[in-house]
């Protein structure tokens with residue numbers, strides 16, 4: 001039988017669609033499948049991104065922050081620009097007006113009582129001389145306009161300004177920039193100022209350009225401030241992102257390591273279930289769930305291992321049991337073929353001994369078949385609401401002849417009234433027959449065997465007691481094991497093979513009942529089978545009646561779902 005290691009009979013592993021032999025690495029089981037997207041080296045632009053959750057979270061934080069800050073900066077600078085424009089316009093208009101009024105004063109002063117502008121639209125030359133004097137230019141540009149200034153004197157008729165042929169003056173700003181101000185290269189709308197001068201009214205048009213303003217400084221200060229705030233926020237966000245990520249990644253790492261441990265066969269691996277170590281409730285739940293899953297995996301694997309060991313032992317026991325009668329028969333056969341075959345007495349003796357071995361083989365085969373059917377769940381109970389008294393009585397009757405042959409007193413005590421419980425009469429009969437058969441087998445001549453049926457809260461109780469050899473305390477918990485035979489089995493000339501009680505146990509458990517045993521060496525044994533009223537609906541366990549006498553008690557019991565659950569007490 002091929003055995004061991006696991007994977008010995010596994011089909012060759014080939015990845016779908018791939019031709020050729022699959023390569024497998026030797027050594028311990030792989031610690032987990034590789035996730036294509038997670039563990040493979042990413043290609044192209046994805047290579048530039050961090051691969052850890054922590055890195056990604058931090059990058060995401062920074063990206064969101066950078067976007068927010070850029071939007072804020074654009075918004076603030078825009079608003080600030082609008083505000084400055086507005087201010088600038090008002091300021092320039094006010095200054096233009098100041099310049100115009102000053103020009104009017106100078107012009108009026110220079111022309112004395114003659115008109116500043118003649119009827120044919122020419123400015124008085126004295127006015128021109130006055131306005132083009134450098135002191136006047138400094139006053140106009142550097143002090144009043146604080147900008148390059150253009151002054152035109154002319155007429156304004158029907159919405160059309162017509163400058164005088166010599167009425168265009170310009171003065172450039174020469175004074176240095178006041179603190180915090182820079183030149184801004186803009187030109188204001190022309191401001192026109194009417195003067196009702198002597199004799200001829202005229203208009204002064206003032207246009208200012210390239211003034212000193214606070215705009216550039218203010219914008220630079222604002223953007224600098226925003227940049228500092230941005231850097232500060234970025235530093236905060238990097239550390240916050242890292243801290244937050246580590247709160248998530250530490251638990252994830254812990255779970256990953258525990259999963260890897262489990263995958264590598266460390267089934268006892270668990271994650272700590274202390275909520276303080278996990279931070280958020282979701283992780284606490286995940287940890288608890290993980291541990292529950294690991295518990296179940298461990299339990300299942302242990303059950304599978306136990307079953308595997310049991311099957312292996314069972315198989316070894318079966319072959320051992322088969323070998324004994326076969327070996328005996330082979331010996332008889334060889335002896336018969338030799339000289340002993342000619343001796344009629346020896347021949348008869350060997351043939352009889354062979355018949356006994358054959359019977360034993362047949363019995364063994366039947367019991368094995370029965371057990372394997374019970375194990376595999378192929379046996380469906382034929383449950384009927386019959387009187388249990390009849391079932392028990394019939395089984396005891398069949399043992400009557402054997403008891404008489406052994407010189408035993410076999411008696412059955414049944415309740416007066418019918419005791420209807422739902423059971424499989426054939427199988428329960430088999431239980432009683434096995435127990436009574438054992439009692440007869442292990443009770444010396446002159447002893448007694450008592451079978452008693454009584455109603456209980458649970459359903460019914462069948463007690464099979466004997467005054468036989470009893471069972472050793474150390475053996476008691478093992479007698480329901482397959483092929484287990486007590487040390488006194490041979491002494492009592494028992495011909496069994498240790499399957500009888502295993503069959504009893506299986507049938508009782510299928511009925512949702514329990515079987516208990518109490519025994520005292522050289523005083524006798526008592527087996528108590530408790531059967532429920534209806535196996536399909538077992539909601540109470542049989543009352544825990546104390547063991548009779550001072551014997552040791554072994555109990556096998558089953559749960560309501562008829563699962564095999566053997567527990568021993570004592």
Ligand code: ADP
Pocket residue numbers: 438439440442466468469470471479480484485486487488489494495496497498499500501502525
């Ligand atoms: P067997 O076919 O050997 O009787 P069982 O499974 O019926 O197998 O019993 C297992 C062992 O339990 C026996 O070998 C014997 O040691 C012990 N046993 C069972 N019934 C009794 C009894 N009534 N008195 C003493 N020992 C018993």
